[in-house]
Amino acid sequence: MxxxxxxxxxxxxxxxxxxxxxxxxxxxxxxxxxxxxxxxxxxxxTSEGVNIPRKAVFREAVRKWNTDDSEEIIDEIYSQLIRRVAQEAEELLARVEQGDLENIPSGPMAMVQPILASLVEELSQCDAGPWNWDIAWRKTIDRKSxxxxxxxxxxxxxxxxxxxxxxxxxxxxxxxxxxxxxxxxxxxxxxxxxxxxxxxxxxxxxxxxxxxxxxxxxxxxxxxxxxxxxxxxxxxxxxxxxxxxxxxxxxxxxxxxxxxxxxxxxxxxxxxxxxxxxxxxxxxxxxxxxxxxxxxxxxxxxxxxxxxxxxSADESSAVIQDGLLTEVSYELLLAKRYGAVIDLADCVQGCAKAADTALILKVNRWIALKETGKLESIRSDISNWDVSAASMRFVLAKHALLDEHDEAESILKTLLSTRQLSQSHWQTWPLLENLRRYVKEKELKSASATCASGGNALTSTRCGDDEEEVVGTVAD
Incomplete structure (x- = not known):
């Protein structure tokens, strides 16, 4: 050889x-x-220092050349400036609304400068001229957080x-x-x-x-x-x-x-x-x-x-294409990025190679629309969806979308017992969120009823436990 x-x-x-x-x-x-x-x-x-208050920016800018005034004085000048500018702006607006356009400042700084100069003269012990204070204010309002x-x-x-x-x-x-x-x-x-x-x-x-x-x-x-x-x-x-x-x-x-x-x-x-x-x-x-x-x-x-x-002529490419569609759509759904789920589904219609892939995209789109409060706009489409030839998972999806909980629970038990649906998928699938809540409430009511009727010694002991302990698996 x-x-x-x-x-x-x-x-x-x-x-x-x-x-x-x-x-x-x-x-x-x-x-x-x-x-x-x-x-x-x-x-x-969660990042430290990601957003510095503007008062601190103003204080920092003034401190570069002003060592005479205390931080309290600088902060007071800033606070009074903000209040007086807001008051002046309201008065100017009232004048404009009344048609009084005389002596209107040419811009924001033209309104700020005389107020700032008056405050500096009144409160500051520093001999620096008003120009330095103007620069400090400009740095404050121009600086991005x-x-x-x-x-x-x-x-x-x-x-x-x-x-x-x-x-x-x-x-x-x-x-x-x-x-x-x-x-x-x-x-x-x-x-x-x-x-x-x-x-x-x-x-x-x-x-x-x-x-x-x-x-x-x-x-x-x-x-x-x-x-x-x-x-x-x-x-x-x-x-x-x-x-x-x-x-x-x-x-x-x-x-x-x-x-x-x-x-x-x-x-x-x-x-x-x-x-x-x-x-x-x-x-x-x-x-x-x-x-x-x-x-x-x-x-x-x-x-x-x-x-x-x-x-289109390559089988491996088709598998990658369908896998990409289902995986990305589901990951976006898990992240509650519903707009992206809907947009993706709308833009790739006809691109799915397998029939199940197309159905998954459609169901994910419906879930996203339902989660954004638009169930009524698609209810008739879901109700008219023929799932007679589809797998049991899609039958479950139809009932879950319409919040038909009893029917959905019955199918869910079958899927779990035959391992067509894993426990982890049952616990995480966004489609089944309402069904999970329904099953939990149902089991809690059942446990409460057992407690009320006396139950046996084991049941009576469990009735005082956390609710998580009385909620079993729907597969039991």
């Missing part, structure tokens, strides 16, 4: 399969990145992770379809080609050049390219296309203009924003969490659609 391997038995990956495998690996990295960013956003309140700076940074990071994922999807298409590279509009000289050791190296460099040229543009242009080349537009991967475009415009403002709105933003944003030279975009925790949901659902849908376009 020869020691040489039989080359005829070696399964070689096609360019499509290899490209899809790399895309899947990059998607895993994308998911890890956005999940880490989300964790930071969720736990920002650390929390605001954190959320701005997290927005930039989330947008960057999505940008990398889009670039990888484009790279996957070009690697999978060599003709897409060969039809490149860019012309190369003989000297350009001669730099490479072989055509494969030249092709890879051409792909990277093409990806870079696309990704230099804005997010709308990325999806114009993907729509033209493989039929996937931003509306195919997200129901929040306008919001994603606006999020990237905010990212650009943060990176290139300190967050201050400019003409580029105003000309491209889908939002209606009034022109104001001092207007800065606001990035808070809720906004960052929303953007992460939009981008994670969109990134997932994009990868699934690329798999759907390129891997």
């Amino acid at each position: 020869s020691d040489d391997p039989d080359d005829s038995k070696v399964v070689k990956e096609s360019p499509r399969v290899r490209a899809l495998r790399h895309l899947y690996y990059s998607y895993l990295q994308f998911t890890e990145s956005v999940e880490a960013i989300r964790d930071l956003a969720l736990h920002s309140h 650390r929390k605001e700076a954190l959320f701005s940074s997290l927005l930039v990071s989330a947008a960057s992770a999505f940008e990398i994922q889009v670039g990888d999807a484009i790279r996957c298409h070009l690697r999978a379809i060599p003709q897409a590279v060969e039809s490149s509009e860019k012309q190369y000289s003989y000297a350009d080609v001669a730099k490479f050791c072989n055509l494969e190296a030249f092709k890879n460099a051409s792909i990277e050049d093409r990806v870079e040229s696309v990704m230099r543009k804005d997010v709308s242009s990325w999806f114009d390219w993907t729509n033209k080349k493989f039929g996937v537009n931003i509306s195919d991967v997200s129901g929040y296309g306008d919001e994603i475009v606006e999020a990237f415009l905010r990212r650009n403002l943060i990176v290139h203009n300190g967050g201050v709105v400019n003409d580029i933003y105003l000309s491209k944003t889908p939002r209606k924003v009034a022109r104001n030279d001092d207007f800065k975009i606001v990035v808070d925790q809720q906004y960052v969490l929303s953007v992460i949901d939009w981008l994670q659902a969109a990134g997932t849908a994009l990868v699934v659609r690329v798999f759907d376009k390129l891997g």
Whole structure:
């Protein structure tokens, strides 16, 4: 027997399969990145010193040059300034409403400066002029809180992770379809080609050049390219296309203009924003969490659609595609990220390879809608859902969605006893939350009734225990 391997038995990956495998690996990295960013956003309140009070900022700014006044005096100047400015603003508003526009300050600082100067003269022992106090006040009102700076940074990071994922999807298409590279509009000289050791190296460099040229543009242009080349537009991967475009415009403002709105933003944003030279975009925790949901659902849908376009003839690609859909949808559901569950399900309709995968996505979508108070809008769809040929798990899902607890409990006992549903799944499946509550209440009532009737010695002893001890398993 020869020691040489039989080359005829070696399964070689096609360019499509290899490209899809790399895309899947990059998607895993994308998911890890956005999940880490989300964790930071969720736990920002636990970080020490993340939000410094403005009074402390003012005190710190004054202390750099004022050593004569005590901290109590500086704090008193700040507190009285805040009160008097608020009072002055109310009086000015009343005058404006009455049509009295004489001697109206030209701006916020024009109103603050005389009040601050009066307080300094009245309370301060420092000989420094009013200019230093004005600077301290400007630093106070212009300084972002650390929390605001954190959320701005997290927005930039989330947008960057999505940008990398889009670039990888484009790279996957070009690697999978060599003709897409060969039809490149860019012309190369003989000297350009001669730099490479072989055509494969030249092709890879051409792909990277093409990806870079696309990704230099804005997010709308990325999806114009993907729509033209493989039929996937931003509306195919997200129901929040306008919001994603606006999020990237905010990212650009943060990176290139300190967050201050400019003409580029105003000309491209889908939002209606009034022109104001001092207007800065606001990035808070809720906004960052929303953007992460939009981008994670969109990134997932994009990868699934690329798999759907390129891997239709490959069985392993179909398994990965369906596995990705069910796993991500369920993980989002467990995290109670219902908007992302709904958006993902809406954007990947028709992409599931197996019938059960399509049903899982539909059920998860219904669960998310129910959890957001929209059960009545889908009740008829659930009631008319024909599960006669479906597995018992889907029959259970239908009854649980409609809160038909007695029917659901009966099916649940069968699934648990036949090990078609694990105890851990019974305890954690979001679909069964109401059923778990129903079973618990039912068992507690039964235990209470036993106690009331006297019961045996063992039962009477247990009636005084914690309620968890009298709640058995529904499989018993």
